[in-house]
Amino acid sequence: MKAPSSPPSGESPIERDSKSPVFAAEFKDAVTLRAFGLVLGGLLVQLAFIVSYVGAFHSPTPHRIAVAVAAPQQASAKIVAQLNALSDDPVKATAAPSAETARQWVLTRKTDAAFLFDAAGTKDTLLVASAGGPSVSQTATQIAQKIETAQKRQITVSDIRPPNAGDGRGMTSFYLVVGWVIGGYLTATIMGMAAGTRPANRQRTLIRLAVLAVYAAVSGIAGAAVVGPVFGALDGHFWALSGIGALVVLASAATALALQTLLGLLGTGLVILLFVVLGNPSSGGVYPAPLLPAFWSAIGQALPPGAGTTLVRNTVYFSGHAVTSAVWVLGAYAVGGAVLAWVASWRNERRHPNAPATEPETLPEPSPAG
Secondary structure (H helix, E strand, O other), rough: OOOOOOOOOOOOHHHHHHOHHHHHHHHHHHHOOOHHHHHOOOOHHHHHHHHHHHHHOOOOOOOEEEEEEEEHHHHHHHHHHHHHOOEEEEEEEEEEEEEEHHHHHHHHOOOEEEEOOOOOEEEEEEEEEEOOOOHHHHHHHHHHHHHHHHHOOHHHHHHHOOOOHOOOOOHHHHHHHHHHHHHHHHHHHHHHOOOOOOOOHHHHHHHHHHHHHHHHHHHHHHHHHHHHHOOOOOOOOOHHHHHHHHHHHHHHHHHHHHHHHHHHHHHHHHHHHHHHHHHHOOOOOOOOOHHHHHHHHHHHOOOOOHHHHHHHHHHHOOOOOOHHHHHHHHHHHHHHHHHHHHHHHHHHHHHOOOOOOOOOOOOOOOOOOO
């Protein structure tokens, strides 16, 4: 009986098979151009994530922190000029007619801090509101202490609006909004995936928007319950936070639905780019706008994470002051996303006129006889 021949050149059967035409065909089928594009897209999103977060947070530098100055007229003009002449523009000083006005400017978010000059002595006061961003309050304090030491004066810092005891570093607003935003676009994405590969039509889009609106309302109430009654971080504003949450979730979900209906898988990537890669680091949750580089500072309040964080913080801690632009931004994403989703589905209908309006019914296969 003839013994089987051994593989040439000492190759194992596995190595030999890996070079066979079958393996090559399998490899070609597995590593398609689409698969390569998806992997490349994932790599680009990953790098964008790293660049965005490191770029925003690696070196926080104060830039034009708004400060009110309350002092006698002659001293006020001199102090304002000195502050505005500081190298690299760390603060933007504005004269306030009185100490009480300067205090109100801080509480209504017109300024981040207030400098009260003591004309009769050498002990001045700096008013801050760390609930609006502890890092800005700390930076303003450091700048004031440095200037006062150079002038041989003393400064007393008074935090007139600190975060709640359960809010720690004042980050609850940011974490709450991040959860709402992620929940909104993930739910829209899951609904789109559940529909398969067929293009969405107008009727299905309206149904999805209605479901997302209900989900947004439930999500808003759930989030408000977690930060309020459950953990006591943002107590006393349950229904206001519920409404804000519904608006944030609907803005995120409607925008995601629109981009995914319009662009397919590319739309999902664009949603992640806008809301996570760019939106989170620029939101002001970790470092408020005066400490961020120019690019992130400029875009932060134009995206749902930033607008939502500002809306929650200013509602809870500052009696709803300075929230108008945030409401308009979120409303624009919610309404604009819904309209764009409907228009994109109408375009799909025109491009795919023979697509069924509803899911085809699947009949059970007949059981074998016997």
